[in-house]
Amino acid sequence: MRLTIPVVKVLSALLAEPDAPRYGLDLMRLTGLPSGTLYPVLHRLQAAGWLAADWEEIDPVAAGRPARRYYRLTGEGIRAARLALAELRALAPAERPREGGAGPAGAPAW
Template identity: 80%
Template sequence: MTIPVAKVLSAFLADPEAPRYGLDLMTLTGLPSGTLYPVLHRLQAAGWLAAEWEEVDPSAAGRPARRYHRLTPEGLRAARQALAELRALAPQRSPRGGTEPTGAPAW
């Protein structure tokens, strides 16, 4: 799992019921559009995301229609599992402020 994918999944898991659109996700993740949209496309192709265009009149709203993305039930389970596995591999913070491998003695 790449860092951009982990950031996107974390943004969705922060509020799994909330629909997210591109600018919203760019703000939450700090990712540029050229990184974000390929990640969204791959997650949708894998069945982890569902997407739909909002029904809005762009001239009345004063903006283009947004494409909202949500985690699918399969995506929700897979995202939680993938991020939990990633956390288990990450080094733990030591009391001194550095990082040490999980299970390493803190001397």
Template identity: 80%
Template sequence: MRMTIPVAKVLAALLADPEDPRYGLDLMKLTGLPSGTLYPVLHRLRAAGWLTADWEEIDPVAAGRPARRYYRLTAEGVRAARPALAELRALAPDRGPSNVTPTGAPAW
């Protein structure tokens, strides 16, 4: 997996609570990435086996909104993402975990 800044932002947001599934708009808010950047990253992470994606089972009419697709890191994704982010932070210490936005997303 090529570690770009958008990939790092998405991984950091998902690693903040790996058991908590996140949907697209939630990830856009956490990372500050636009949908045109976020969704290709999510697609790449899924193709690499680092991410699962499942549609929620709701009645869109009753809920008053479309069904959401929830994303969660796989066990392999968690194992691979942690050292990859640590290596990136070691290369750019001024952008480490203490430099985060008010939303909790990395400031990369």
């Protein structure tokens, strides 16, 4: 899996609570990514076996909204994501992917 800024943001958001299922809008809010960036990342993670996706079982009429597709990391995804992010953190700052400057209060830019 190629660790781009969007992939790192999605993996970090999912690893914050690995057992919590997340839906698209929730992930967009957590990562700051637009849907046109988020959903291709989710698709790649799912194709790699790192992510499982299931539709919510609700009656859209009764709920007053469409069913959500929930995403969660698989066991393999949790292990692989933790390893990949740890390796990324171990890189020298100049080797890390950059998005446009440092993050707030010493936070990484990714």
